[in-house]
Amino acid sequence: MTPAITATTSSAPQQSAIAQAWLLLESLTDPEIPVVTLRELGILRDVRLASSNDGSEQFEVVITPTYSGCPAMGQIEDDVRNLLNANGLQGRVVTQLAPAWTTDWITQEAKDKLRAYGIAPPHSGADHDCLTQGNTSIVQFAARSASNPGRHELLAVPCPQCDSENTTETSHFGSTACKALYRCLDCMEPFDYFKPY
Ligand SMILES: [Zn+2]
Numbered sequence: 729m730t731p732a733i734t735a736t737t738s739s740a741p742q743q744s745a746i747a748q749a750w751l752l753l754e755s756l757t758d759p760e761i762p763v764v765t766l767r768e769l770g771i772l773r774d775v776r777l778a779s780s781n782d783g784s785e786q787f788e789v790v791i792t793p794t795y796s797g798c799p800a801m802g803q804i805e806d807d808v809r810n811l812l813n814a815n816g817l818q819g820r821v822v823t824q825l826a827p828a829w830t831t832d833w834i835t836q837e838a839k840d841k842l843r844a845y846g847i848a849p850p851h852s853g854a855d856h857d858c859l860t861q862g863n864t865s866i867v868q869f870a871a872r873s874a875s876n877p878g879r880h881e882l883l884a885v886p887c888p889q890c891d892s893e894n895t896t897e898t899s900h901f902g903s904t905a906c907k908a909l910y911r912c913l914d915c916m917e918p919f920d921y922f923k924p925y
Pocket of ligand 1: 888891892912915
């Protein structure tokens with residue numbers, strides 16, 4: 729059985745079209761953190777052309793969710809489709825779950841932007857503290873205690889305002905499940921910490 733959509737080897741004009749689509753899509757920012765783009769966060773994985781059975785070509789935009797059930801993903805898919813349509817491009821969104829997204833995919837530039845925005849960027853290195861699939865988060869949460877803290881709690885989280893490492897976690901779940909709420913004990917400002925996973 730022939731698949732409806734088959735990826736094709738890109739010709740020069742196709743590569744040019746893909747490059748233009750990338751340029752467009754690079755303007756898309758995260759719905760929750762508007763200072764960083766989807767590409768910088770590692771959510772936007774690939775842009776390719778695929779031909780359907782009738783010979784027409786359409787773009788396939790590959791995205792990987794930050795975590796399963798992330799409420800922003802529907803918004804991100806809509807944003808991608810709307811941007812393509814607004815520029816007269818045919819396209820669809822392909823969600824790719826493997827390999828799973830990790831905060832290590834966030835570019836250094838984006839981490840700097842997060843800090844400037846007031847969010848402490850994640851330490852590199854996954855501790856899978858933030859998975860919210862099935863019972864995993866409950867099990868991991870229950871397993872955590874003062875004598876068995878998550879890995880990220882062993883590392884100081886510098887205040888994005890004043891750089892002090894004299895900070896404390898005030899809520900393990902901040903404005904979203906993937907952020908923890910911290911407070912700086914020097915400048916007293918509360919801030920979000922993007923938890924690594
Ligand atoms: Zn501070």
